[in-house]
Amino acid sequence: MPTIQFGDVQVEVDEDGFVQDPKQWTEDLARYLAKQEEGLDNLTEDHWKVIHYLRDYYQQFGIAPMIRKLCKDTGFDLKYIYELFPSGPAKGACKLAGLPKPTGCV
């Protein structure tokens, strides 16, 4: 499994760049992944709103929320989420939030 040497910590990621242990997530790591994985130099307030929403949901339920629920609860439509995270809610936003990659028929 590939790793990212991040400061003093080795962070294990899968081949698609998803952090393997959600506990290793920090805001700094999110900024780093944003740059590396999504080509984003800055994370705006709206980015953080999505990221924190995903993390809170994951901590409560152990899985990413339905995309429509993410949109409704953040007040952002899907098009805007794609503007924020070019790879989309599953492959972009979930990755930056340190969630496991949504898998299955998606």
Place this chain on the structure above:
Amino acid sequence: MSATPVKEAGRPATAQRAAEAPAKGPSRGSASANPPGHDRPYLASEKDLAPLGLHWVDEAERPARARELLDKMRHYRRTFQMYMDVCTHCGACAQQCHSYLGTQDPKNMPVARADLARRIYQRYFTWTGRHLPRLVGAEDLTEETIEAWYKYFYQCNECRRCAVFCPFGIDTAEITIAMREILAYLGLVPRFLTSVGSNVLRTGNNMGIPRPALLDTVQFLEEEMKEETGKDIPIPVDQEGAEVLYNPSSSDFFSNPDTLTGAAKMFYAAGISWTLSSEIIETANFGLFFSEPLLRAHSQRLIRSARRLRVQRIVAGECGHGWRTWRMFSETIHGQLEFPITHCAEEACELLRQRRIRVDPEANPQRVTYHDPCNLARAGDIIEQPREVLRQITLDFREMIPNREKSFCCGGGSGLLMDEMMEVRMQLGKAKADSVRATGAEILCAPCAICKAQLPLVMEHHHVPVQVKGLLDLLGRAIIL
């Protein structure tokens, strides 16, 4: 904070796994010397294989083990042996295979793909192959053989279109299924498939959705339907004594909610009591793609849930291959069942015939075409029912060509949904994109979760401006509540 990426993107999957367990020393030399790029899926690690009871076989032992497994397989599956024996290499299958048409790789012709197994079969298990191997093109089984198996049996979608055109009815999907099973016992499985398989064993669904998340999502969708319709349309969970156990796709709880709410509206309008089972919100049965024990375990979970909830029938949701396993294998595995298993398209069709639901086609004024998911049309008797429904719920339904049992696969079938295979997946979807483009449709109805994940990407890649929807999504719009 500074960070040093040491991520090894683009390295061959085999090399990535070799790096994980250097002590064991399976170097996979040939793979490392010839980087496969992204023409084959990332391999599962030992850790990924463990929950499925699979293990990594050391490279040195692999060819001998593969030969034993091939010997067992030819006795276990008699069709496999027959398909090995009867091919005359007429080539009728070649131009009918979307994988060959899309990749232009001659080894993706169904006959050539099957020959990767057939040459070995002949070498060890036929008289001419044992004594005159060169005469019949028989070959020794080596590590290179196994490398080729992994690559090419994971560029087949198990769509069965070749079987429709083969004069002998040779079904390459059956060969692919058998060969992937052999690969699995060698420890060679795509990581994507083991991740789904582990989720299924843990939670009963592909995405790994636990019960509290299911309940939260269901409540959200009930509120959505209330906002939309003003009515209290329930999505019951674990309700004992309901008439129907509805078995959806877990992707309905992530990316395809309109399919689930379409089902909820249909049952509500028809006055049918129904329930989901939190034990199994998944028709998909990825065991069909690499592991018969997993296929059986998931099937047992379904029947156990139906009995526990004392339902009168099971209705399968929008999933192609899962439907094949429910319809074709359930009674083989469990013996005669006390309840029927039907498909949601059959259910909708029957309710319309009986006038138990009413619909307004004005709700779907766009031009709509229908994609026959492979496992519905070529393996599950679902061909005319969705068309009968579509003609009633849309204003402008057009057939694409080819269609029905000759329909092309979406290119994601048999679990080829992994991101690293994106380039190949787009090639595999090309034939379907051409079929859809010619219809001029605005909506592509594709009642299968794999198709729904694959087709939007394929259509965008091949510049076909169309929206992909499920059958129940469109029914949900048209139904009069």
